[in-house]
Structure formats: C-alpha cells, structure tokens
Amino acid sequence: MFLVLVQLCWCYMLSTARAKP
Secondary structure, three states: HHHHHHHHHHHHHHHHHHOOO
C-alpha cells in the first residue's frame, strides 16, 4: 500500500509543478 501512496504523491507533485510556472 505504501507504494500506492508514493505514486499518488508523485502524481500530485507533478500536477502542481505543471500548474505553477
């Protein structure tokens, strides 16, 4: 289950990074 959380965190961080300049 830990890996799933890590993947979600990565997706979230990438999304926010793309949203912000």
